[in-house]
Amino acid sequence: MKFTVERDVLADAVAWTSRAVPARPPVPVLAGVRITADTEGTVRLASFDYEVSARGEFPAEVDQSGEVLVSGRLLREIANALPHKPVTLSLEGTKVSVTCGASRFTLATMPVDQYPSLPELPEQSGTIDGATLQQAVAQVTSAASRDETLPILTGVRVEIEGSHISLLATDRYRLALRELEWKPSKSDISAVALVRAKTLGDTAKALGAGEVTVALSSGQGLDLIGFEAGGLVTTSLLMDGDYPAVRRLFPESSPITATVRTQDIIDATRRVALVAERNSSVRLAFAEGEVTLDAGQSDDAQASEALTAALEGEPITVAFNPQYLLDGLTALGSEYVRFGFTQETKPVEFVGVKEPGGEIAADFRYLLVPIRIAS
Secondary structure (H helix, E strand, O other), rough: EEEEEEHHHHHHHHHHHHHOOOOOOOOOHHHHEEEEEEOOOHHHEEEEEEOOEEEEEEEEEEEOOOEEEEEEEEEEHHHOOOOOOEEEEEEOOOOOEEOOOOOEEEEEEOOOHOOOOOOOOEEEEEEEEEHHHHHHHHHHOOOOOOOOHHHHHEEEEEEEEEEEEEEEOOOOOEEEEEEEEEEEEEOOEEEEEEHHHHHHHHHHHOOOOOOEEEEEOOOOOOOOOEEOOOOOEEEOOOOEEEEEEEEEEEEOOOEEEEEEEHHHHHHHHHHHHHHHOOOOEEEEEEOOOOOEEEEEOOOOOOOEEEEEEEEEEOOEEEEEEHHHHHHHHHOOOOOOOEEEEEEOOOEEEEEEEEOOOOOEEEEEEEEOOOOOOEE
C-alpha cells in the first residue's frame, strides 16, 4: 500500500474516524484505524468499538492498493503535528511509513484480518440541515445526565413524526426539548430512538453544516442509527430501555412570568456565582421592574446584582444551581428569556423571546428544578 494526500485532508479524516477508537479497548485491534487504499484513487479509513463506527473517505494519489491497521491515537497525533505539505503513507514490511517534508514516522501494524466487520448504514430515513442539527443537539444535550449509574438518562430521546423531530433530554434536575423540521424519505414515518448524548453531540458537531443524511434501521424495533455527510459516515447502536414520560412535565400555563435580557442575566449569574460555595445556589428575586441575583451565605463573601425585568404576576423568589441556570440560558440563543413560574418550589420553564411581551420561540424549551430556599 502506498498513497499521497494533502496533510489537512488526512488530518480531517483521521480526526473523524478516531472518534470511535475506545480509550480502553476490550481487544487490542479495536485501538486501531483501518486504512484501505484502492487503485481507483480512493482511501477509506474506518474505526469501530462494537457500539459506534466511523468511516471516512477521500481521493488520493494511490500508487499501490492495500489495507493496514495502525494505532488510531498515534495516527491522529502524528497527522495533527505534520507540516502543511503532501503526506505519503506506505507499507514497508510490518511497518507503515508516514513521510511529510523532512518529517518521517514509522508505525507498527496490527493484524487487520482480526478487525471486526463494520455495520452497514441502514436505509436512508431522511435528510436534515447540518447547522440546524448541530444547534438543536447542542441545546438538548446540555440537559442530559453524565451519571452512568442511570445510563438511560445519558441518552437523548428522538421522536420522529412525519416531517417533525423532537429531541428530549433530562438528568432529573432539568429537562430540554427541541422541536425541528427535516425532510423524511416517507411522509408517514413514525419512529422513536434513544441515542447516547455524547455520541449524538460529537457527531453533529463533527459533521458541521450542509445536508446530513439520517438513517434508522427498521424491523422489530430500532437498533441502529446512522449519519452521513460529505463522505463521512457513522453508525451507533441505540440504547435499550423505557425513557421516562418527561414531556408532560412542561406546564400548560404559567400564572407568573418574568422577561429579562438573556446576555445580561448570563453575565450577572457568572459574577455573583463567584462567591457561591460548592453545591450552593444563586437566588433570583423577581419584583416589579427588576430581578435581584444574590449568592454567598457565609461571612467570607457575598454578592448581589439587580437587573431590569418585566414581571407579570406576583413577586417570586427562586434559587438555582448556577451551572444549570447558565446551561439553560446559554442554550436559548435568544435576545430575551422568559421565565414561567407556577410555584416557588415547582420547575421553572425557560423560553426564548425577541422582546418583552413578544412571541415565544417555541422550538426550544428548558425546564429547571429550583433549589429549596432555607427559611
